[in-house]
Amino acid sequence: MKKLNLAVLCSGGGTNLQALIDAVENVELSAEIKIVISNNSNAFALERARKHNISALHLSHKQFATPEEFDQRLLEVLKQNQIDMIVLAGYMKMLSSTIIRAYKNRILNIHPALLPHFGGPGMYGMHVHEAVIKSGVKITGVTVHIVDEVYDHGAIVMQKPVEVKDDDTPETLAERVLKVEHDTYKKAIQLFAEERVEIRDSRAYIQP
């Protein structure tokens, strides 16, 4: 089977990155993580990459005079590494339309709720779980989706439900959701490795 060349973009701890590294090592995911890129030089995700001999690059808008120069450098790095797919794993910056168009339907994100609910600007990290609990819904979950030019909007590739318990705090809920994220992301990416995803009319169709 084809091995997907992945670039994983992270801003923080990188537990989703770790789950992907483990899935590749355990041959559950037919991919190679060619490079991990973070806009944050202190991101533990970079450390995780180095520990597994994966190239780790700190690349931030702050290093460039204009957003266009950042984009050019990022595109160069992606090209040099022959990247098939960009995987966002807790990446806190919006990618520009230049990047999104260059990798159309080849950028994935994971969101810790069931989109299209509890998504959009401001809905990240604990804010998501706080809003979920406040709303009173009994089910939340995980969404893996294609990144398009609208925040948290692109075609949904995979969703998994997570129960919201009456005594959940945002923290206990986040912990349960995160575990499901770790199991879901690798499976969603594997569908692309198996060439089973077709994006048509803003929807993802999965071949059985």
Ligand code: GRF
């Ligand atoms: C995850 O909850 C993910 O859904 C969101 O950011 C968080 C990243 O966590 N986009 P980690 O850095 O992978 O531990």
